[in-house]
Amino acid sequence: MLAVTVLVSTLAVLPPARPRDCPHCGVYAGPNVSRVLDPYLRQVDIWPEFYAATCQFEVARGAFVTLARTACASETTWRAARSVS
Numbered sequence: 001m002l003a004v005t006v007l008v009s010t011l012a013v014l015p016p017a018r019p020r021d022c023p024h025c026g027v028y029a030g031p032n033v034s035r036v037l038d039p040y041l042r043q044v045d046i047w048p049e050f051y052a053a054t055c056q057f058e059v060a061r062g063a064f065v066t067l068a069r070t071a072c073a074s075e076t077t078w079r080a081a082r083s084v085s
Contacts, residue, residue, distance in 0.1 A: 020058070022047045025082075031074040032067065035059050052076045 020041070028036065028047040038060035041048045048058035055072035056064040067075060 020046055020049050030078045032057055032071055035065065038063075050075055050079065052079075 022045050025045050025047055027042065027044050030047075032048075035057060036042060036048055036059055040046060040061055041058065049064075050057050052072070052075075055067045055069075057067050057071075057075065058064050
């Protein structure tokens with residue numbers, strides 16, 4: 001229970017996810033890259049959307065999956081390290 005509280009607290013403090021169009025971001029190479037099914041989201045400066053508060057991750061244009069706790073934390077940490085807001 002404590003781990004869930006810490007995760008939720010961390011997610012609430014971090015900035016929101018970067019939108020799909022992300023100039024100068026390069027190709028998305030985050031921890032959940034294997035989940036991305038749509039080739040469009042694998043282009044330079046096009047990143048899948050991610051909502052840390054709900055752990056929703058875009059796998060195709062307009063199609064989202066809910067990441068497991070570990071995958072969600074990894075994505076949140078990875079994007080935060082790249083100043084993705």
